[in-house]
Amino acid sequence: MKLRTRLIIGFMTVMILPTLFTTVGMRILAPQRVSEMQFLLLVVIFLTAAIFIMWIYRAVNIPIHKMQDAAKQIKEGNLDFELKVDEDDEMGQLCRDFEEMRLRLKDNAEEKVAYDKESKELISNISHDLKTPITAIKGYVEGIMDGVADTPEKMDRYIKTIYNKANEMDRLINELTLYSKIDTNRIPYNFSTLSAQDYFDDCAEDLALELEAKGVLFIYHNYMEEDSRIIVDAEQLRRVVNNIVNNSLKYMDKPQGKINMTIRDVGDFIQVELADNGKGIAPKDLPNVFDRFYRTDASRNSSKGGSGIGLAIVKKIVEEHGGNIWATSQDGVGTTMYFVLRKYQEVPVDE
Template sequence: MKLKTRLVVAFLTVVILPVILSGSVIFAVGKYQMNCIEKTYGISETSVESLSNSIKTLGQLTTKPYRELCDEIDRTPQKMEDAAFLEKINQELEEKKSYLLVRRNDMMAYVGTDYDEAEAVISQLPKYDENRTPSENSIYLGGEAQALVKQIDFQYEDGEEGSAFLVTDVGTVMPEVRAMAREIVIIVVLILLFTIAALIVWIYRAVMGPVAKIQKAAENIKNGNLDFEMPKADNDEFGQVYQNFEDMRIRLKESAEEKIQFDKENKELISNISHDLKTPVTTIKGYAEGIMDGVADTPEKIDKYVRTIYNKANEMNTLINELTLYSKIDTNRIPYNFNTIPVNAYFDDCAEELSMELESKNVEFGYFNYVEGDVKIIADAEQIKRVIHNIINNSLKYMDKAKGMINLRVKDVGDFVQVELEDNGKGIAAKDLTKIFERFYRTDASRNSSKGGSGIGLSIVKKIVEEHGGKIWATSREGTGTTMYFVLRKYQEVPIHE
């Protein structure tokens, strides 16, 4: 789940869940406390609305005592002169947070509470027979009194006027109502705390779990350990971070492996160069000493020694040129000079040059051009010639026949021109065939081999062909020979419609 979605869910949960839980709890607690109030105070049909209206609720407290007292006065009004009876009524009213006042004419005959507390009420009591119709409804006394009063008018046996008042202080709060309010506040607070705590834990785990994994991955990378995998990416913000970290790890690992391989290849290159330079340098040194020591004592010997020195110097120069070119290609700094080249004319010139060179080395050369018309390619003529010469030099290097043979074939294959160079050399083993274009790879791994070369010739060939938008491959049979193929895209004119 996305972090944004989690935050939205958390917000809705904080808003909705406490409301639902609090409502349910308030209903349950309210129902329980209302039942308690009904049983304790004899109030019927209580509701949240009645409890919220304190005047109405307090007025109901004395409803039952009011009715009972009315009935008693109707039956035996003389009891209103009985102090014990009045005390009993007052005790019942005290249980309901009320008290009794009895007035005879204009004098107070009974006061069921401290007189000083009741003085403000007494001063505002309604007159006898002021409310002609008996009613259970309370009379509200304001000012300092702040009380609800229910009045019962009667006459004593001697005919004097009497009034009984059931007084309830409006500041009275029933313990059950207070307890209910306290319980509701506590429960609502607990619900809020529980909801918030649960959401904090939920979001914390959703955030800190991925953060811990990212931190561990960062520590692995810092310590150079790249052999680990990030967790599978989920469809959220952290999933994208996981994927980015995994991509970074892979890139870093590839870079590290490339550096190790590069260092290994450089060491191998230095080893190859040392070996390949050692032979011609030793030869040059030996023949030069022969001339200096007078071993070459005839003009013919001197000429032979000098030519050998010259040829070995050329070998060294070729090796150095190869290394220089490869460093330029490897860093993409080789300056290509692409031009439109006619296929037939270009390869005819190459064949003529190769024929003379191979003839001097006692190698039979065959040239077969199957391209018709004025087919052209876009290429760097010098670099393509370098490709052909490198392939041929590689064939000559591994030629094991007394009478060598090299064939050059040029074919038209649709949108490409295909060049084939076939030899009858020693061939290449199937296990090595896919590796011959790797730099520094040599099928003859023995350093005792008489074959020279740095092992980068065919890798240069591959690089140049690919930079021309073509591709190169080889087929071979051990003991029979090898054929190198490479293709170059034809030049095609785009017609202009006027």
């Protein structure tokens, strides 16, 4: 019952009940007993008012006590409780609003704990992944200084190794910087309308050269119509493809690595498939591969490298293009990454 309704009922009770009692008493009792009537009237008014006050007090006091207890628990840092309310009046609504506030505070606190955990993990990842190439660079430089590289062939090999390790560090730093910009929506996208067939043909041509140099077999199929177009940021979408391929190369464990790239027309969408014959992903890890900082190799084998955010960047870019991404995998057989992008369709203008 609403508080206003309670007040109206109480007011009417206090006013009407004594009046009715007085009227009936005046008719029944003799006029000479007016003083007794006045006393009884005062008693009735007092009792009626007392009952009314207790009724209103309970309606207000019980929810206030519940909120006081809840506020005390929140003050002490405890958000694992529930503020139960049965009342349907204004105080009940206030308690429900308070409970909603508690739930939001709890969600924010849990997000902060998860974010702090991810931040610590990121620092650990960065420390590990930067230390590995730095240690290698330091070792090779010391070898050059100590005269270990005493032939032109050794010197050339040492310098190339130093260069490659420096590139690893540069890629890691660039990846972290990019993710920071994407995560805070500070990356400027330059969208343009492109031919889907031509764009992915160019991507495939670059990948073929890169993978051939690494001894990896590359197979490409494009089943798109020539007039199919997409609105994308060409640079960022190329990053999506490269990150997926680099992730495949990182976990390639077969003597002859293989990567298949297939472009399909699926109605209003374009579907890109990138399949490898690597070690595959365990079913328990598959739902988490696009989570930031998630890495399936818990031991953090230094040969794998990376920050654990490559696929998180991929997911973010694809979603900001209005698309979707997912993966399938067979442990020991290989993994296939899929992402879809909506086709560009011109809206006909009525003449």
